[in-house]
Amino acid sequence: MDSTDTVSRGAAVSLRGLVKHFGDVHAVDGVDVTIAPGEVVALLGPNGAGKSTTIDMLLGLAEPTRGAVSVFGRPPRAAVAAGLVGAMLQSGGLLDDATVAETVALFRAMYPKPLPLKEVLTRAGLVELAGRKVGALSGGEKQRIRFAVALVSDPDLLVLDEPTVAMDVEARREFWTAMRSYTDTGRTVVFATHYLAEAEDYADRVVLLRAGRVVADGSVSQVRSLAAGRVITAKIADADQAALAALPGVTSVLLRGEAAELACVDSDTALRELLNRHPQARDIEVRGAGLEAAFVTLTRQEAA
Numbered sequence: 001m002d003s004t005d006t007v008s009r010g011a012a013v014s015l016r017g018l019v020k021h022f023g024d025v026h027a028v029d030g031v032d033v034t035i036a037p038g039e040v041v042a043l044l045g046p047n048g049a050g051k052s053t054t055i056d057m058l059l060g061l062a063e064p065t066r067g068a069v070s071v072f073g074r075p076p077r078a079a080v081a082a083g084l085v086g087a088m089l090q091s092g093g094l095l096d097d098a099t100v101a102e103t104v105a106l107f108r109a110m111y112p113k114p115l116p117l118k119e120v121l122t123r124a125g126l127v128e129l130a131g132r133k134v135g136a137l138s139g140g141e142k143q144r145i146r147f148a149v150a151l152v153s154d155p156d157l158l159v160l161d162e163p164t165v166a167m168d169v170e171a172r173r174e175f176w177t178a179m180r181s182y183t184d185t186g187r188t189v190v191f192a193t194h195y196l197a198e199a200e201d202y203a204d205r206v207v208l209l210r211a212g213r214v215v216a217d218g219s220v221s222q223v224r225s226l227a228a229g230r231v232i233t234a235k236i237a238d239a240d241q242a243a244l245a246a247l248p249g250v251t252s253v254l255l256r257g258e259a260a261e262l263a264c265v266d267s268d269t270a271l272r273e274l275l276n277r278h279p280q281a282r283d284i285e286v287r288g289a290g291l292e293a294a295f296v297t298l299t300r301q302e303a304a
């Protein structure tokens with residue numbers, strides 16, 4: 001047994017050299033990620049980055065072209081069959097004529113030791129909707145049913161593909177409160193999202209994907225500082241957009257009259273060069289950039 005095997009045995013999720021091609025499309029192109037039990041991991045990336053394809057392989061819904069997936073040391077399907085994994089997918093079909101309680105009861109019947117019905121309904125915020133027909137619910141309410149279904153087996157790992165996509169701000173907040181009470185019990189969560197604020201607020205770790213590859217992997221603050229770590233603002237007379245953009249350490253420039261805003265991967269080098277070339281620059285400020293700036297820079301850099 002090599003050291004990688006030792007690591008993946010204790011891991012909640014191990015993705016090794018994972019590749020998925022659809023003809024010429026390299027949806028996932030060599031992903032290596034190990035997730036420890038208890039981690040809450042956000043999968044971030046622009047459209048088509050490979051998030052859903054990765055999740056499908058993680059759940060055993062798609063076979064990798066190459067590479068290996070294990071969940072709690074087992075093949076994904078075995079982990080799912082053992083009730084270790086709960087999933088909330090974008091396309092999960094629901095029966096419109098069944099009530100909320102009937103729907104949850106149906107899924108409970110699939111597992112040997114499901115959570116009590118009342119507890120599932122409470123955790124998913126569905127107690128008041130229990131008797132309602134599924135077809136009469138809003139998009140956000142249906143998402144709560146999908147969350148309940150993901151919880152019925154009392155899984156150790158929850159996998160969520162854009163869980164709050166149809167929810168308004170209040171529903172999203174309630175969803176994450178419910179999720180927090182679940183993760184506080186030490187469960188592992190992997191969620192894909194387009195909302196950077198959700199990754200920032202709820203994930204311990206961010207895995208940033210672009211074109212099927214991992215372009216950043218670390219805590220929110222590590223990923224934030226990896227790319228557009230800093231933004232320099234300054235007033236510069238006779239500034240030239242292209243010349244500023246060509247300064248070492250600068251990734252992009254916004255220029256309005258004399259006011260320049262420089263997104264930087266290396267703000268120390270950029271600032272030295274800026275003052276060298278524009279000694280008259282004034283009102284200089286250097287500040288940290290948000291996760292959104294890092295996201296834009298990292299995904300754009302790779303595209304170039």
Ligand SMILES: Nc1ncnc2c1ncn2[C@@H]1O[C@H](COP(=O)(O)OP(=O)(O)OP(=O)(O)O)[C@@H](O)[C@H]1O
Pocket residue numbers: 022025026027028045046047048049050051052053054
């Ligand atoms: N069944 C399929 N057949 C052919 N191409 C596919 C298939 N599924 C996904 N793809 C392609 O693989 C790439 C990755 O898609 P994927 O759905 O995994 O991305 P994503 O990051 O989840 O995107 P989004 O944020 O839009 O959901 C895309 O180019 C997509 O068109």
